[in-house]
Amino acid sequence: MGIIKIKDLVFEYIRRDEEGNVEGITKAVDDVNLDIKQGDFVAILGHNGSGKSTLAKHMNAILYPSEGTVWVDGKNTMNEEDVWDIRQTAGMVFQNPDNQIIGQIVEEDVGFGPENMGVATKEIWERVEESLKAVGMYEFRKHSPNKLSGGQKQRVSIAGVIAMHPKCIILDEPTAMLDPKGRKEVIRAIRALNDVEKITVILITHYMEEVIYADKVYVMDKGKVTMQGTPKEVFSRVEELKELRLDVPQVTLLAHELRKEGFPIPQGILTKEDFREAILKCQEEF
Amino acid sequence: MLRDITLGQYYQTDSVIHRLDPRVKLAATIIFIISLFLFDGIAGYVVAAAFLVLVIKLSRVPFKFMVKGMKAIVFLLMITVVFNMFLTPGEPLVTLWKLKITKEGVKTAVTMAIRLVFLVIGSSVMTLTTTPNHLTDGMEKMMSPLKKIKLPVHEIAMMMSIALRFIPILMEETDKIMKAQIARGADFESGNLIKKAKSMVPLLVPLFISAFRRANDLAMAMEARCYRGGEHRTKMKPLHYERRDYIAYLVVIGYLIVGIAAGKIVGML
Numbered sequence A: 001m002g003i004i005k006i007k008d009l010v011f012e013y014i015r016r017d018e019e020g021n022v023e024g025i026t027k028a029v030d031d032v033n034l035d036i037k038q039g040d041f042v043a044i045l046g047h048n049g050s051g052k053s054t055l056a057k058h059m060n061a062i063l064y065p066s067e068g069t070v071w072v073d074g075k076n077t078m079n080e081e082d083v084w085d086i087r088q089t090a091g092m093v094f095q096n097p098d099n100q101i102i103g104q105i106v107e108e109d110v111g112f113g114p115e116n117m118g119v120a121t122k123e124i125w126e127r128v129e130e131s132l133k134a135v136g137m138y139e140f141r142k143h144s145p146n147k148l149s150g151g152q153k154q155r156v157s158i159a160g161v162i163a164m165h166p167k168c169i170i171l172d173e174p175t176a177m178l179d180p181k182g183r184k185e186v187i188r189a190i191r192a193l194n195d196v197e198k199i200t201v202i203l204i205t206h207y208m209e210e211v212i213y214a215d216k217v218y219v220m221d222k223g224k225v226t227m228q229g230t231p232k233e234v235f236s237r238v239e240e241l242k243e244l245r246l247d248v249p250q251v252t253l254l255a256h257e258l259r260k261e262g263f264p265i266p267q268g269i270l271t272k273e274d275f276r277e278a279i280l281k282c283q284e285e286f
Numbered sequence B: 001m002l003r004d005i006t007l008g009q010y011y012q013t014d015s016v017i018h019r020l021d022p023r024v025k026l027a028a029t030i031i032f033i034i035s036l037f038l039f040d041g042i043a044g045y046v047v048a049a050a051f052l053v054l055v056i057k058l059s060r061v062p063f064k065f066m067v068k069g070m071k072a073i074v075f076l077l078m079i080t081v082v083f084n085m086f087l088t089p090g091e092p093l094v095t096l097w098k099l100k101i102t103k104e105g106v107k108t109a110v111t112m113a114i115r116l117v118f119l120v121i122g123s124s125v126m127t128l129t130t131t132p133n134h135l136t137d138g139m140e141k142m143m144s145p146l147k148k149i150k151l152p153v154h155e156i157a158m159m160m161s162i163a164l165r166f167i168p169i170l171m172e173e174t175d176k177i178m179k180a181q182i183a184r185g186a187d188f189e190s191g192n193l194i195k196k197a198k199s200m201v202p203l204l205v206p207l208f209i210s211a212f213r214r215a216n217d218l219a220m221a222m223e224a225r226c227y228r229g230g231e232h233r234t235k236m237k238p239l240h241y242e243r244r245d246y247i248a249y250l251v252v253i254g255y256l257i258v259g260i261a262a263g264k265i266v267g268m269l
Helices: A052-058 A080-089 A106-117 A121-134 A150-162 A180-197 A231-235 A238-243 A250-260 A272-285 B022-038 B042-059 B063-087 B103-129 B132-149 B153-183 B193-199 B201-224 B243-268
Strands: A004-016 A022-036 A041-045 A067-072 A090-093 A168-172 A200-205 A216-221 A224-229 B092-096 B099-102
Touching: A004 A052, A022 A052, A022 A216, A022 A224, A041 A052, A052 A168, A052 A200, A080 A090, A090 A150, A090 B201, A106 A121, A106 A150, A121 A150, A121 A180, A150 A168, A150 A180, A168 A180, A180 A200, A216 A231, A224 A231, A224 A238, A231 A238, A238 A250, A250 A272, B022 B042, B022 B103, B022 B132, B022 B243, B042 B103, B042 B243, B063 B099, B063 B103, B092 B103, B099 B103, B132 B153, B153 B201, B193 B201
Parallel strands: A041 A200, A041 A216, A090 A168, A168 A200
Antiparallel strands: A004 A022, A004 A067, A216 A224, B092 B099
16 A cells, blocks of 8 residues: 555535525545555646545545545544644645745744644754755745745745655645746755655646656546546647646647657657657658 | 835844843833832832833844834823823912913823833833744743633734734735725725725725635644644744843842832932
């Protein structure tokens, strides 16, 4: 069993009218099965309302399954006494950086998690230092979070989670409210965590460019997992992705169109480098 | 425009007073305020003034920042002085038509004015030399005995510090909503007071909604980071009394004794 295992998960929202009568039941997550290996970089893709955020909140015991089971590091999220262990094992970063920073100074915010866990004062300081360095925000430790840019705030939030020494980080659209520069900063920080610190990363996003480095991609639609595989495998299915209202990276799209026109370009091109090589190969053949 | 407002008026510099434990500063401020009402006669106020000057000098905060706080109470001060002057019965000094200024009246007016001014300056010294964060920490620690009577001390302190953190964010939000409304023709400037108050409604409704949404997000983020109240919680920056804090306590107690003694001695003469 991997770090996170989800079996037959269903989550239902009950819709009510103004008098509180049940109008209907919406299945936000519908029969999802996942098994995430320790150390992997996993991306979950989907457009708005596909249930990807709801799924993420199950991995941190914020929401509980209506049906099915979620295990985090072998612990069932339905067990109340394990909830705090689960939240420490699987840290969570949310979308809006302003609404998740608690401290009035960067270092105090990073220390918030360890404080809650009852870590000794001296160790809190060590953890704060190492996690701020890991996201490259150490020189801002004395600043007020209000004066930072969106990307910097989000990196502070990530540091706040790393300081709890989780085995796995779930990022729920961490870049949705950022400008392109901030987005790059955050993605670079996340990749470094996965490569250097060997923390399992689960990235939830609707930006395709962010998932090309993932080990495994899951695509969600209407609460169900509709596609899964390596980025190469998933992005080879351009037409299907289009049907799910998801954009593929521009290079991939270009390669796909050229292929349709009869050029001998392989499927699943993700980066400009790959594309360049493929084009050069074409030239040789002609 | 709204963004420029900062709550608290912390003045960043490094001084002995800045480095003191917030609990010392809180206690000293309370003792100082009590002393102002305890002291009687001019001798006590001379001692209080001397003490205040000494503390301000040590704090390295420019005097003009202390006076800034006075602006807010000028009106209150005037009313106090005028009413005390005219309405205290006693030996008349000057008579203007039906009003008379009495000797006792002048005495009370001056005492009240001195008390008010010292009170404001005394508490500004505290707010100018202590960050809001430190202040809430100090309050939490000072009030911790009240936990025994089930007062949620930690929760109160946490709420205060979260409120402080969100003031600038909500200010910015207000600014944004205001501009959005102005762009669509809303008018916040003209009209009388009632009309102005009414025009605030379309501003407050979206602000409240967004504040609740933020509160919901924040609560979730706090829970995700294992927050479960004050129990089993350690502190990143725990408060410790240092030698200088004990010395400060002694100085404050010394000040109280000297002030009372000075009043007694002058009274006996």
